[in-house]
Amino acid sequence: MQTIFLIIVLAPLLGAIIAGLFNVSRCMAHTVTIAGVGLSFFLSLYTFYHIIIQGQGPYDITLYTWLISDGIRFQVGFLVDHLTALMMLVVTFVAWMVHIYTIGYMHEDPGYQRFFSYISLFTFSMLMLVMANNFMQLFFGWEAVGLVSYLLIGFWHTRESAVFANLKAFLVNRVGDFGFLLGIAAILMYFNTLDYQPVFELAEQKQSIRLELLPGYSASIITVICLLLFMGAMGKSAQFPLHVWLPDSMEGPTPISALIHAATMVTAGIFMVARMSPLYELSPTALGVVLIIGAITALFMGFLGLVQHDIKRVVAYSTLSQLGYMTVALGASAYTAGIFHLMTHAFFKALLFLAAGSVIIAMHHEQDMRKMGGLRKYMPITYWTALIGSLALIGFPGFSGFFSKDAIIEAVHHAYQAERWGACFAYYAVVGGVFITALYSFRMFFLVFHGQERMDKHTREHLHETPWVVTLPLILLAIPSVVIGVIALGPLLYGSFFAEAIFVNPAHQPFLAEDYHGVWGFLIHGLTQPPLWLALAGVATAYLLYMVKTDWPALIAQRFPLIHRILSNKYGFDDFYQATFAGGSRDLGHHFWKTGDVKLIDGMLVNGTAYTIGFFSSIFRQLQTGFLYHYAFTMIIGLVVLLGLFVL
Numbered sequence: 001m002q003t004i005f006l007i008i009v010l011a012p013l014l015g016a017i018i019a020g021l022f023n024v025s026r027c028m029a030h031t032v033t034i035a036g037v038g039l040s041f042f043l044s045l046y047t048f049y050h051i052i053i054q055g056q057g058p059y060d061i062t063l064y065t066w067l068i069s070d071g072i073r074f075q076v077g078f079l080v081d082h083l084t085a086l087m088m089l090v091v092t093f094v095a096w097m098v099h100i101y102t103i104g105y106m107h108e109d110p111g112y113q114r115f116f117s118y119i120s121l122f123t124f125s126m127l128m129l130v131m132a133n134n135f136m137q138l139f140f141g142w143e144a145v146g147l148v149s150y151l152l153i154g155f156w157h158t159r160e161s162a163v164f165a166n167l168k169a170f171l172v173n174r175v176g177d178f179g180f181l182l183g184i185a186a187i188l189m190y191f192n193t194l195d196y197q198p199v200f201e202l203a204e205q206k207q208s209i210r211l212e213l214l215p216g217y218s219a220s221i222i223t224v225i226c227l228l229l230f231m232g233a234m235g236k237s238a239q240f241p242l243h244v245w246l247p248d249s250m251e252g253p254t255p256i257s258a259l260i261h262a263a264t265m266v267t268a269g270i271f272m273v274a275r276m277s278p279l280y281e282l283s284p285t286a287l288g289v290v291l292i293i294g295a296i297t298a299l300f301m302g303f304l305g306l307v308q309h310d311i312k313r314v315v316a317y318s319t320l321s322q323l324g325y326m327t328v329a330l331g332a333s334a335y336t337a338g339i340f341h342l343m344t345h346a347f348f349k350a351l352l353f354l355a356a357g358s359v360i361i362a363m364h365h366e367q368d369m370r371k372m373g374g375l376r377k378y379m380p381i382t383y384w385t386a387l388i389g390s391l392a393l394i395g396f397p398g399f400s401g402f403f404s405k406d407a408i409i410e411a412v413h414h415a416y417q418a419e420r421w422g423a424c425f426a427y428y429a430v431v432g433g434v435f436i437t438a439l440y441s442f443r444m445f446f447l448v449f450h451g452q453e454r455m456d457k458h459t460r461e462h463l464h465e466t467p468w469v470v471t472l473p474l475i476l477l478a479i480p481s482v483v484i485g486v487i488a489l490g491p492l493l494y495g496s497f498f499a500e501a502i503f504v505n506p507a508h509q510p511f512l513a514e515d516y517h518g519v520w521g522f523l524i525h526g527l528t529q530p531p532l533w534l535a536l537a538g539v540a541t542a543y544l545l546y547m548v549k550t551d552w553p554a555l556i557a558q559r560f561p562l563i564h565r566i567l568s569n570k571y572g573f574d575d576f577y578q579a580t581f582a583g584g585s586r587d588l589g590h591h592f593w594k595t596g597d598v599k600l601i602d603g604m605l606v607n608g609t610a611y612t613i614g615f616f617s618s619i620f621r622q623l624q625t626g627f628l629y630h631y632a633f634t635m636i637i638g639l640v641v642l643l644g645l646f647v648l
Contacts, residue, residue, distance in 0.1 A: 001050070002061050005078045008043045008088065009131065011036040012095075013124040020117030029113035033120040034099045040127070041092035048085045057081060058500060060133055060197065072192060079133030079196060083339065083501035087130040087271055090343050094263035094350045095123040097473035101354050102255045104469035105361060109253075115155060119259060122148040126264040130271060135184045135194040138272070142180065142232065145265045146173045152256040153249045165248035172245040176235020183228030190221055200278040200503075207282050219285070226279055226286035230293075233269025237323050240297045244573050246320055247304075250312040254357030257312060261319040262350035267342050270326045274335040278503040281333065288421040291331025291412075295426035298324025298433045300571070305440035307567045310367045311356045314444045318393060319349060321433060325408050328426050333508035334411030340492045341404035344485055348392035348401060351477040355386040358466045358474065359448060364459055369444060374453035378463040383449050385474040390445050392481040394438040394535045397523060403485035405434070406526045407493055411510040418508075434531045438538025446546040486519050 015036030019029040051057035058081030067074040080088075099119060106115055125148055129141025154166030184194070190206055191199050203222060210218040233239065238246035246266065250257055260266060273280060273290065280286055298321050305317035322345050329338035360367055362379055376383045392401040409430050415423035453460060465471065491497045494516035516522070526532055545552050557564040569575065623634070 001047070001057075001059055001080075002063070002078075004043050004047065005059070005061065005080060005131065006063075008040045008047070008092075009124060009127050011039045011043075012120045012127070016117045016120035016124060019113050019120065024113060026112045029116045030099070030103050033116040034096070036120060037092060037096045037099050037123055040123070041089075041096045044085070044088040044092045047080065048089050051080065051085045052082055052497075058084075062133070066136075072188065072194070074136050074194065075134055076137055077133040078131045080131060081501040082497055082499075083271075083274065084130055086339065086343065087267075088127065090346045091123065091126050091130065091263050094346050094477075095119070095126075095259060097350065097354070097477055098255045098259045101258075101357070101470055101473040102253075104467045105255055105357055106253060111155065115152075115253065115255075118148055118152050118155070119256060122152065122256075122259060122264060126268070129268055133196055135187060135196070135199075139181070139184060142236070142268060142272075143177065145268060146170065146177065146236070149249070149256075149260055149265050152260070153252040155252055155256070159251065162251040165245075165251040168248055169245035172242055173235040176232045176242050178231070179228045180232025180235075183225050183232070186221065186225050186228065190225075196275070203279050203282055220283065222279055223283040223285050226276070226283045227289060229276060229279075230269075230273065230286065230290060233273055233327075234293065235269075236272075237266050237269030237327065238297075238320055239269070239293050239323065239327055240300070241573060243297060243301060243320055244570075244577060247313055247316045247570075250310065250316050254312065254353060254360060257316070258350045258353035258357070261316065261353060263346040266319065266323055267326075267346065270323070270330065270338055270342050273327075273330045274339055274502055277335050280330070281503055281505045281508065284421065287331050287333065289331075291328060291415070291420070291422040291426050294324045294327025294329075294331055295422070295429035296324070297321070298328055299429040299436070302433050302436035302440065304567055304570055306436070306443065307564065308440075309369055311359060311369050311372075311444060311448060312353070312367055314369075314440060315349070315352050315356055318352070318437070318441065321437060322349065322393075325405060325430060325433070328430055329408045329411055331426070332408075332411045332415040332420070332423065332510060333504050334408060334414075334510045335502045335504065336493055336498050336511065337404065337407040337411050339498070339502075340488060341401075341408055343488065344392065344400035344404040344481070347477050347484060348389045348399075348481040351385060351389040351474060351481055352393065354470070354474055354477065355382050355389060358382040358470050359386075361466050361470065362463055363455065364462070366455070366459065369447040371454050371456075372448045373451045373455070374449070375463070376449045379449075379465050381465055381471045381474065385471075385478045386445065386449065388478045388481050390441045393441050394538065395434065395531060396535065397527060397532065398482075398486075400481050400483070400485035402526060403489045403519075403522065406522075406529070406531060407489075407511070409434075409529075409531055414510040415508075431530060431534065435534040435538045435541075438535040439542050442539045442542035443546055446542060451547060451550070489519055489522060490516060 012033070015033035018024060018032045024032075051059075058079065060077070060079050062075050062077035065073050065075050099116070102116065102119065106112055109115065122145060125141055125144035127141075129138060129145060132138040132141060150166045150170045153169050154162045156162045187199055188194055190209060191202055193199060207220055207222050209221040211221050211224050212218045213224070234242045246261070249260060252260075280290070301317055301320035301324060305314050305321070308314045308317060322341070326338045326341050326345070329335070329341065358379065359372070359375060359382060362375070362382075363372060366372070388399070392399040395402040395405040409427075412423060412427045412430055416427040455463075493511045494513050566572070
């Protein structure tokens with residue numbers, strides 16, 4: 001199995017190297033990268049079958065030791081258990097679909113080979129992250145996906161907005177990664193190892209260690225570590241208040257938007273917290289913080305999707321909200337529900353992004369929904385697959401999102417009944433978020449595919465369904481968006497699927513096997529709960545506002561200008577960060593330049609040295625008169641001084 005694991009990781013890397021560093025043709029570039037990721041997918045499928053179906057494993061393998069310092073071993077290795085196997089399957093499948101889709105989307109782009117190299121390298125980085133068995137390799141994968149996302153978001157580097165977006169993403173993630181690195185450093189300091197298993201085994205013993213954060217105030221070292229690690233997750237998974245980079249990442253090409261938002265970078269934080277469940281279960285404080293942050297993100301980021309006109313940005317804010325749902329699940333100790341929703345979300349969100357990209361291609365790269373409408377009759381495949389993705393997103397009964405989202409809401413309700421800190425607010429936030437999700441999702445759907453055709457005449461005359469390399473991934477992603485929830489519900493939530501990979505305190509366990517009465521029982525229970533009726537109400541409201549009373553949205557915006565302005569300004573976070581942190585950094589740099597560079601270095605050290613030498617030279621120059629008696633007099637004075645010193 002070690003050889004198989006190596007091939008899974010290295011096949012995308014090899015494709016990235018060939019496409020990126022060698023002067024290969026466009027055909028060769030997409031062939032080697034698609035073949036590499038496809039090979040990784042099929043080997044991940046075999047790994048899933050071998051470990052889960054056949055029950056062989058888990059595997060904890062050390063490949064080689066990179067460094068030994070003061071007895072601490074820095075190693076590269078793989079931990080492949082049920083959690084890893086599931087993540088490998090999701091990452092490679094979605095990445096494979098995105099690679100195929102890219103042939104159609106980027107076929108006219110001059111950076112064709114470079115883009116394929118980047119997305120293949122991105123897949124390699126994510127696989128290194130999820131397969132790691134130690135914190136050093138985890139950090140390598142963590143930073144690698146951040147670096148490659150920087151390259152991909154700013155892929156069209158001639159656009160000023162793209163350069164601004166990739167720099168913004170990079171800097172915001174560095175804020176979270178600073179805390180993440182401090183958390184790893186604290187683990188190394190107190191556990192004297194970076195391997196997962198020894199840390200998990202020693203965690204309960206270290207719980208009694210207190211760290212004085214402020215005079216008179218101390219906290220458990222486990223709590224400090226968990227909060228620092230979660231800072232990293234807040235950056236990577238775009239949680240409030242480090243969420244501002246994700247909508248701007250839409251400046252990158254649509255395929256990478258799907259890859260970042262669906263199965264790779266933004267899910268890294270969710271996966272990391274689930275992997276660290278043995279630590280988080282020892283810190284109620286950390287779980288409470290995770291719960292509150294996730295609830296704020298789930299509800300308030302959803303509101304922003306209601307006022308967006310860019311089709312990709314609507315889907316982006318949807319991603320923010322759904323990531324909030326996953327984070328809420330983690331805070332409620334429902335790690336299995338969080339990973340379940342991560343999996344279902346990967347399929348239907350990749351589907352929605354790629355469907356949006358299909359629309360953008362047909363509309364000659366127009367992304368404003370106000371210039372679309374009536375596309376159903378021109379793009380039937382895109383229409384039906386987008387409908388499937390939208391129904392899965394809102395949690396329509398029978399679709400994958402219904403099972404995973406309802407599971408999260410049930411888990412939060414369980415935490416609410418147990419009077420967990422923050423669970424009351426979280427419960428009402430995720431329930432209210434169901435209505436908001438349905439409203440912005442079908443607002444987008446109706447504006448794009450139904451109603452009056454608002455495009456220009458030239459665009460209308462050339463509208464048609466996109467090529468098969470675009471529609472085939474849509475169809476293949478639509479299938480799991482429908483069926484994966486039914487298949488995975490029992491094993492993931494109520495079975496022992498994650499028994500060896502995720503630890504849950506029995507007092508926190510929200511899903512008990514005796515409560516499970518099959519898929520049909522879960523479905524019937526969901527039909528009687530408020531989330532379903534709120535979702536239907538959201539769809540009905542969207543239909544009323546954007547199909548029947550189409551003038552109402554503008555009237556509502558005029559009637560509530562303050563609320564509309566707050567939402568349009570994204571609560572002011574971008575402006576605040578731009579004015580304080582970005583502007584403050586520029587002002588600080590300007591001050592350092594004026595004071596340190598101009599006055600201190602140039603003024604005092606460089607020019608000051610020259611001025612001092614010139615000043616003394618002008619004095620000493622007066623001694624060189626050319627008269628012999630002046631020199632004799634100077635010698636006598638010098639002799640007198642020396643004699644005086646000698647006598648004294």
